[in-house]
Amino acid sequence: MEILDILIIGAGPIGLNCAIEAQKNNLNYLIIEKGTIVNSLYHYPLYMRFFSTAEKLEIDNVPFISTAPKPGRQDALEYYQGIARQKNLNIHLYEKVLKVSKENGIFQIGTTKGNYLAKNVVIATGFYDIPNLMNIPGENLPKVKHYYTEPYPYARQKVVVVGSSNSAVDAALETYRKGAEVTMIIRHSEISKSVKYWVKPDIENRIAEGSIKAHFNAEIIEIKENSVVFKDENQQAHEIENDFVLAMTGYLPDFDFLRNSGIELNGDYLNPQYNFETMETNVPDLYLAGVVCGGKDTHLWFIENSRVHANMIINSILSKIS
Template sequence: MKLYDIIIIGGGPIGLNCALEAQKAGLSYLIIEKGTIVNSLYNYPLYMTFFSTADKLEIAEIPFITTAPKPGRRDALEYYQGITRQKSLNINLYEKVLKVSQDQNFLVETSKATYQAKKVIIATGFYDLPNLMNVKGEDLPKVNHYYSEPYPYAQQKVAVIGSSNSAIDATLETYRKGAEVTMIIRHSEISKSVKYWVKPDIENRIKEGSIAAYFNAEVIEITAHAIIFKDENQKIQTIENDFVLAMTGYLPDFEFLKNAGIELIGDCLNPLYNEQTMETNVPGLYLAGVVCGGKDTHLWFIENSRIHAEIIVKHILASSN
């Protein structure tokens, strides 16, 4: 069995950046990705526009060129998948990592094989597991935790749960394709993190009554033909409904991290790692990217976690001398 210097779990932008740093340092590496290249970006809404400008999404100082002021999903797919081809990155696709264990070296067991490495970097992001509401009816076919495009919801009664960027995009797009949209928001206002050029649009649609919005509301149950929730006055509301878009956020795979031996701390289940090296409490096991934030998935993103790759590879090189 080949012994790699590094195995990188996750082929998103930060995982690719780790591979580029390893390649530059002359280290042998393998990326293992459960889907396609930058799989999470592939599963983003089809017409999504990034908050960041293109230069903030660049990795390895490779220019991200786009004519739009802010790149969209397709631009990002072309950029990151193009880098993977151009740099001939060593990546296994559609191979899910099941377990990371340690003997003399690390053993990484996947759905297809077992690999051996001196060091492991987990760069799995957080888009895999929906943050469930745990209400009756959440598992009905009409409920979706992922949104791709508005066309299936034309002329339908749609409830959108949440008030972050994904919820606002879903609300506005489905509304403009003829859906009757109701927003159910557990906070008192639209999230402050919503893209600044979109926020006035949703606020004006709510103000004019084109889109119904219930603030300080809590979903109680979802049925085949309705959604039941408690409004800000604690009154039970039942609204006729065809589809529910539960844009309640996503979480890292905490069970996978725990099984790898990583200690999780506090209510946010923050993984324990050294901020100077990105090494976890398991020697030789590193974290990179948004997975570092635990439940606080807004703490890290591409723009501010690109540096993790350089930090990790620098520490690996220093510790091997």
């Protein structure tokens, strides 16, 4: 069986960037992706716009052309999938990596479609796969959605939006403007400071005028078929009628996969152990790239500031060869 120089897990923007750098340096590589190219971006809300401007999302100095000041989901899909075509990157799609182990200095990678051998492995799997569950009664009801795509199914419905991050605010505003009766349940005392600056005044004004109801310092404690129960800042329980719950509570990396690959996870945020200069984990020749490096702190790394990981990883691998 062929032994790859590098096997990259994940065909997101950072995984693609790692492949491009490997290709430039004549390293034998393969990307394995469980979905489509930039699969997480594909599953973003249809009308989502990035916080970053186009040039900060570029990889390999390929211009990201966008007619809008802030590119949207479709712009990004066109850009990153276009790069994969232009560079003719070696990618296996709709194939999930199940296990990474190391024996006699070589990684053995088992997937849903076969097995591979590699001298180095890069995990660039992001964090969008596993919802951060509330772990409350009724969370498994069909009306509870942890992923939001578009507002039209929620017209004329009583919708509870959980959270106050960008995804929660977008869901609240979009469903409200399509005729939903929106109530936000927010654990903190205000809308998150990380919300896009051009959106934050909009949601705050809609709350102030009463178009969107918001309960701050509040927490859902139970979801029922036709209602939701939450407690307010005084720990008093309230029950309101409800048709849908959009639980925009964030997402997490696959920590079990990281642990099973031998990576040590530290502290309350389950921060993976890696060398900040090379991105190499405690497992020799096993690297991390992109958002997955932040553990539970999924706001630490994003496309704009993790593009450099590709060069760091490839430079580390080349230094071992020379």
